[in-house]
Structure formats: structure tokens, C-alpha cells
Amino acid sequence: MKTTKSINSNGCSVCAKGKENYxxxxxxxxxxxxxxxxxxxHPDDKLFTCIGKSLEEC
Incomplete structure (x- = not known):
């Protein structure tokens, strides 16, 4: 889900389990x-994060 707000707080991801943000x-x-x-x-709480020039790069 694209968000207009920051997807992190104090440098830590605010992404909920089983969800994606960009x-x-x-x-x-x-x-x-x-x-x-x-x-x-991931639902097991492991975080995948990526920065790229497109979503496809991630």
C-alpha cells in the first residue's frame, strides 16, 4: 500500500505483520x-526492506 506518511518512526519500520508499505x-x-x-x-515478524529506482527492482 502506498503511503504519503513516513513508513518509519525514528528509523524503525512501522510495517505491520503480513503487510507491505512503500x-x-x-x-x-x-x-x-x-x-x-x-x-x-512477514507474519513471523521478519522485515524485508529495499530502496530502488522502481518497485520492480525490489
């Missing part, structure tokens, strides 16, 4: 390139 951001260090941050938390 958001976009522009990293100034990379000359305005749009990136996706994707989080998925």
Missing part, C-alpha cells in the same frame, strides 16, 4: 533522482 522520495545526494522505499513484514 513510499517515494527524492534523494538530494543523487541529483534529484526519485527512489522507492519498500517494506514487507
Amino acid at each position: 513510499t517515494t522520495f527524492i534523494a538530494g545526494a543523487f541529483r534529484g533522482t526519485l527512489y522507492y522505499q519498500y517494506d514487507y513484514r
